[in-house]
Amino acid sequence: MKLNEYRKKRQFGVTPEPRGAGDAQKKRNGSLIYAIQKHMASHLHYDLRLEWRGVLLSWAIPKGPSLDPAVKRLAMQTEDHPIEYSHFEGVIPAGQYGAGTVMLWDRGTWQPESADVDASLREGETKFTLQGKKLQGSWVLVRTPGFGKNPSRSTWLLIKHRDEYASTKDVTEEEPRSVVSRRLLADIARDEGGDIERASQGDPAGQGRNATSAKAVSGRVARRRRPS
Numbered sequence: 001m002k003l004n005e006y007r008k009k010r011q012f013g014v015t016p017e018p019r020g021a022g023d024a025q026k027k028r029n030g031s032l033i034y035a036i037q038k039h040m041a042s043h044l045h046y047d048l049r050l051e052w053r054g055v056l057l058s059w060a061i062p063k064g065p066s067l068d069p070a071v072k073r074l075a076m077q078t079e080d081h082p083i084e085y086s087h088f089e090g091v092i093p094a095g096q097y098g099a100g101t102v103m104l105w106d107r108g109t110w111q112p113e114s115a116d117v118d119a120s121l122r123e124g125e126t127k128f129t130l131q132g133k134k135l136q137g138s139w140v141l142v143r144t145p146g147f148g149k150n151p152s153r154s155t156w157l158l159i160k161h162r163d164e165y166a167s168t169k170d171v172t173e174e175e176p177r178s179v180v181s182r183r184l185l186a187d188i189a190r191d192e193g194g195d196i197e198r199a200s201q202g203d204p205a206g207q208g209r210n211a212t213s214a215k216a217v218s219g220r221v222a223r224r225r226r227p228s
């Protein structure tokens with residue numbers, strides 16, 4: 001049920017994105033999945049995904065996460081995605097919804113800090129701990145009032161809490177590569193038939209399509225770029 005909007009927007013014969021196995025997978029044992037995809041679509045953004053009740057709750061963050069507790073990052077809630085999406089890295093073909101290059105930028109697990117997650121989401125303030133490769137520690141998503149009436153398109157702010165993982169380090173700038181393949185966006189586009197020039201605009205300046213180091217790295221790991 002919750003994946004209807006996700007599926008309606010996509011042509012699964014054309015896009016390599018997963019359709020998702022069930023309507024909403026049964027609760028698995030163990031940890032909840034956390035992932036962030038860096039997505040060079042019509043605009044560059046980072047898609048935060050948190051597994052909850054068999055789907056990935058999703059927020060599009062134009063500037064990406066900041067480790068600095070003084071910085072609030074706009075996060076627009078988007079349609080729920082299937083659990084399988086947490087493995088997706090590749091190219092969404094031109095003309096398809098979200099056309100462009102997708103990088104799996106970070107992945108791990110998360111834990112709610114709120115006793116009642118559903119209530120915290122409803123009330124618009126949900127605290128959680130991330131255990132990723134790039135993002136860790138305590139974070140909060142706070143819904144902001146006054147940006148439209150559609151609850152599935154609500155606007156939130158992603159903020160780092162003060163803890164040992166808080167930092168003024170620019171994590172998106174300093175860690176621009178895929179957490180699974182070490183590729184840059186331009187490498188992914190090159191390997192999978194995407195628009196290299198366009199994808200490279202999402203990579204840090206000087207590390208784009210001409211970076212030989214990126215090529216060397218992508219060559220080494222190219223065979224395991226599609227997990228599962």
Ligand code: MN
Pocket residue numbers: 039041045047060098
């Ligand atoms: Mn996206």
